Amino acid sequence: MHANTRFPRCRKDQATPVATAWQLELSVGSIGGHRNLKADEVTRETHSFLRHLTEALTSGADGNVGGKDWEATRQFLEQLSRSRALAGQDSQQTASFIFSFKGTLFDLLREEFKEEAAVLADQVLQASELLDALGLHTIRTYQATREAVIRRQQEELLELSTPVVKLWDGVLALPMIGTLDSQRTQVVMESLLQRIVDTGSEIAIIDITGVPTVDTLVAQHLLKTVTAIRLMGADCIISGVRPQIAQTIVHLGLDLQGVVTKANLADALALAMRQLGVTVTKAQ
Amino acid sequence: MERIPILQMGQFLLVTIQVDMHDQLALTLQEDLAERINATSARGVLIDISALDIVDSFIGRMIGTISGLSRVMDAETVVVGLQPAVAITLVELGLTLPGVSTALNVERGMKLLRERVTT
Numbered sequence: 001m002h003a004n005t006r007f008p009r010c011r012k013d014q015a016t017p018v019a020t021a022w023q024l025e026l027s028v029g030s031i032g033g034h035r036n037l038k039a040d041e042v043t044r045e046t047h048s049f050l051r052h053l054t055e056a057l058t059s060g061a062d063g064n065v066g067g068k069d070w071e072a073t074r075q076f077l078e079q080l081s082r083s084r085a086l087a088g089q090d091s092q093q094t095a096s097f098i099f100s101f102k103g104t105l106f107d108l109l110r111e112e113f114k115e116e117a118a119v120l121a122d123q124v125l126q127a128s129e130l131l132d133a134l135g136l137h138t139i140r141t142y143q144a145t146r147e148a149v150i151r152r153q154q155e156e157l158l159e160l161s162t163p164v165v166k167l168w169d170g171v172l173a174l175p176m177i178g179t180l181d182s183q184r185t186q187v188v189m190e191s192l193l194q195r196i197v198d199t200g201s202e203i204a205i206i207d208i209t210g211v212p213t214v215d216t217l218v219a220q221h222l223l224k225t226v227t228a229i230r231l232m233g234a235d236c237i238i239s240g241v242r243p244q245i246a247q248t249i250v251h252l253g254l255d256l257q258g259v260v261t262k263a264n265l266a267d268a269l270a271l272a273m274r275q276l277g278v279t280v281t282k283a284q
Numbered sequence: 285m286e287r288i289p290i291l292q293m294g295q296f297l298l299v300t301i302q303v304d305m306h307d308q309l310a311l312t313l314q315e316d317l318a319e320r321i322n323a324t325s326a327r328g329v330l331i332d333i334s335a336l337d338i339v340d341s342f343i344g345r346m347i348g349t350i351s352g353l354s355r356v357m358d359a360e361t362v363v364v365g366l367q368p369a370v371a372i373t374l375v376e377l378g379l380t381l382p383g384v385s386t387a388l389n390v391e392r393g394m395k396l397l398r399e400r401v402t403t
Binding site for chain 1: 368386389
């Protein structure tokens, strides 16, 4: 790849104007995607990318981006796409960082080889392939980072969604938030039953204020949980039945099989305390 | 032959299952218990299964049968100490043990039995 030796030559002395032209391209050309990024940060990134590129090309790197010569460049791009992914930029905005450099580079090549059309075409093709490969690498890293973020959020969501709180001596409450599917019901049931055993509670209140919809499947999951609690020898109250949910339950003809339901958590707690024989009075 | 001991405590019978239940053992327990309720005219039966890690559908049905037969002989049955995993398994199997009273531990179970018998 004889021409590669010419890339750095035409860039080393022109590094600053090239970077400036590229930044202009970035801010004008690309979909307004860089509005979240600080200008000086973009400047620094363009400069260091150019430096890495120049270094790689001077050390005689060929077009194989996976090679050893490109390691520093790859690492730089990986870090770049990772920070973009965490900053909430989408893949198009991240990739446009690399792809928008094409315009500047092609202008430069056209200037350099304006006498030799054949060489110019060859150079443009090579430069294009190189930038495409680097851009694809950036996107791949971007996606990996996004997937890691999604995975972590899923795990956190599952942990967050099942807090069992102790309301009173012998009364546990489980505020359910989000849709009830079989996996969540399983987790909820296990943690609630374990807490009942640990604390020796007699009454468990399941609050479904945060459950957006109740269909036959959700009702079935609820009934399973209630039955399991009853088998353990504790009583269960379902609270937070909103008017819409009550309507849905009646319309669907769901049979809650004698499960005690209350409109809100306060009523449920009052009932639980009455069952425990506890009375609360205002201090005189 | 292996048997599960049935202890008498006043007007109640106490059964603590400490070994893994196999089907023959369950059937023997059922018969023994019926005999003992008859012999002692007990008013209540307390079955502690807190040591059981596995309860299959047969044992689940046996618990239901014991509850039913003791009710016929005018004795209340309370099952105590179900492990969370056992409760979940029973629910998944569709065995909701209708008509069987449950309590969290032996103390609560005895309290429940006393309440039931005096009223």
